Amino acid sequence: MFDEAVSSRRDYGRRGFLSLAMAGGVALTASGCGLLGGSDDSGSAKGGSGVEKAKIKVSIMPTIDVVPFHLAVQNGYFKNEGLEVEAVDAASGDASLQKLQAGEVDIAYASYTPFFIAKSKGAADIKLVADASSAGPKSTEVVAMPNSNIKNVHDLAGKRIGITATNTICDTLTKSVMRDNGVSFNDVQWVSLRFPDIGPAVKRGNIDAGFLTEPFITQSAKVNGTVEVIDTASGGTKDFPTAGYGSLGKFTDANPKTVAAFQRAMLRATKESADRSKIEPLMIQFSKVDEATAKITNLLTFQSTLDARRIQRVPDLLQQFGSIQSKIDVQSMIVPQANAS
Structure with a gap:
């Protein structure tokens, strides 16, 4: 079984940025990466006037495919959308989902399998908010x-x-x-x-x-x-969808503008993640790897916008293996996808 979820939380407001800029790193519990530095605190939030909930909590794992999330924090993309994001560490996808179901977070990062298994069991009204990654060669x-x-x-x-x-x-x-x-x-x-x-x-x-x-x-x-x-x-x-961000239907229904703001920030950061030079410093600082290892690590393929046909591969395979008992329609789980601002 997984070790207990990491209990520490990081508030990505002004003080969180300053403290993290001085921090040496975080302990690894699952698979690799963290966040870097801070952002300028002087600008006003461009998208803040319309969001229903300005302060949200997102459970994450220290994995490489959350690099776009960290870049969105570092570069102020969430802030520009009117969001103050607090990241809550989770030791596994199941732990992240449990935090979502318990109401501890508003959005949860996890591999897709826990989301679909929970949906198949009727344990939660899971809605998919944003994509995160696909398995790249040798990743x-x-x-x-x-x-x-x-x-x-x-x-x-x-x-x-x-x-x-x-x-x-x-x-x-x-x-x-x-x-x-x-x-x-x-x-x-x-x-x-x-x-x-x-x-x-x-x-x-x-x-x-x-x-x-x-x-x-x-x-x-x-x-x-x-x-x-x-x-x-x-x-x-090949290119199998590996992870994404999910929420509960009651949250996405009540906060469509907040969800759209989160999606826009993630989309912007995901596009920026194509520049490997922005990723390697994060790996070195928070994955506890040296520079030589960071340079030769095979990366997952970063994703953001959800494509129902692509994601459908996951529950279909789970059904083949008996992990879920009946077909799941992914399209019905995907919330409207926002364009970049």
């Missing part, structure tokens, strides 16, 4: 030790594979590649570990292989000597 992998008997996907049958949790993007992508290659995953032993612990567990022999995302793939190769067994962003899961 999600199953790794093992070079001297192990696991050399390819066929060797994974019946093995102990480390993942963050079952019914997540970790086992879903792994199962898909195994199935595409005619390998049974029914007798796989899925072992729940935090991302930072998977590489060391592989090295010690506590597990036979492990699913990792970047920058943990690059870090583990450097520190533990692990090597790629399969690139899980290949075959049927």
